[in-house]
Amino acid sequence: MAVTVKRLGRMVERPRYEAEVVVEALVGSHATARSEYLVTLQYAGEGQWQIEGLEAAAKPQSGNS
Numbered sequence: 001m002a003v004t005v006k007r008l009g010r011m012v013e014r015p016r017y018e019a020e021v022v023v024e025a026l027v028g029s030h031a032t033a034r035s036e037y038l039v040t041l042q043y044a045g046e047g048q049w050q051i052e053g054l055e056a057a058a059k060p061q062s063g064n065s
Contacts, residue, residue, distance in 0.1 A: 008040070016042045016052070 008016040021037040040053040 014043050014045070016040065 002022045004020040006018055008018055017040070019037075019039045019041065021039065022034065023037075024032050024034045027033045035056065038053075038055040039051060041049045042052050044050040
């Protein structure tokens with residue numbers, strides 16, 4: 001799994017972040033499933049985060065180990 005996070009804008013009280021998440025899982029002896037997600041979060045206060053957007057795409061891949 002890999003995660004890349006970047007801050008959007010310069011808002012101090014309610015910062016926004018965009019996270020790219022990549023997950024790969026072995027689904028067979030020579031195949032992996034790869035899912036990529038783009039999540040936009042905004043701080044809602046009191047330690048809570050609100051999901052503003054979520055995009056997901058699964059891309060099965062075959063490979064040799």
